[in-house]
Amino acid sequence: MLDLHEMPGHLIRRLHQISVSVFAGAMRRAGHDLTPVQFAALSALARNPGVDQATLAGLIAYDRVTIGGVVDRLEAKGLVERDVSARDRRARVLRPTRAGEALLAEADPVVRALQDEILSGLDPAERTELVRLLRKAAEAGNARSRAPLQDAGRRVGNG
């Protein structure tokens, strides 16, 4: 009989909660104010400046509506600029500000370092194996998510 604490869904949720908590702690210690989603969005925008919100959502596998709120907060903090696209007046073109680039440069090494802390209970070989399995499972389950990862070129729509 499978106990709740042996179910993949429950374990994934717990590890996610630990991950978010570790992220928040490391960021606070580093003196920055960025959530995991905000970091992911800023990081993706630095690599793909000028994309619109829907494309950004697809790049990091988030829901479009959620990204709207995330960008609101990044804009309020002066980390991201949002302009109406010249080509498509429905779209908001996004790019990091100077301050956004600067914060990202400082936060990036912190985020990389904290990844090991999330998996502090595993030895290096186990970490590698876990990441491999997570990638495989996430890739296979991508279509099952309400916010699938999307190739930069192709739009599939997730509403």
Place this chain on the structure above:
Amino acid sequence: MLDLHEMPGHLIRRLHQISVSVFAGAMRRAGHDLTPVQFAALSALARNPGVDQATLAGLIAYDRVTIGGVVDRLEAKGLVERDVSARDRRARVLRPTRAGEALLAEADPVVRALQDEILSGLDPAERTELVRLLRKAAEAGNARSRAPLQDAGRRVGNG
């Protein structure tokens, strides 16, 4: 250089999102209206009737305040009863109603079955290994979480 899509934190979040989505889909197909948290709470209460909210939170590794809202909704749906404790008038004693027990009996096999769907991309050996690694990582990271799992007897406090 570690890409965002290779970071454990990001992968865990994506798998969590897939997990929640699979859960919602399977529940909807089964004709039930239970979220993952609500199922976990109801399931824990069936095994531990009469506990208070803080103890319930510790049993399934959730934040106390979050559980308050979850129990609100379970109570509104008539699945859980909440009474003032005779021994400690600060505490609300929780137990599933008849309807709660009945719904749990129907939902339980659905939830067990959906666990494989979450990891549809992995073969059985990989699933076993992933669950082992998740358990190990979650156990080690428990103290790092804002809502640690707690033994039924001991209270450590998480505020």
Place this chain on the structure above:
DNA sequence: TACGAATGATAAGTATACTTGTCAATTATC
């Protein structure tokens, strides 16, 4: 080029998941 379909964004609503703060009740201590 008119028109329906599709798309980008937002609005409103629900459900976690956390924060800090407050209050009441209980327990521990002197």
Place this chain on the structure above:
DNA sequence: GATAATTGACAAGTATACTTATCATTCGTA
């Protein structure tokens, strides 16, 4: 037995993360 510390619950606020619906704009097509 008074007082301090703790505990259980709730309130208010923030941030995801989703739902459905609406609106404006654009695109595809006849």
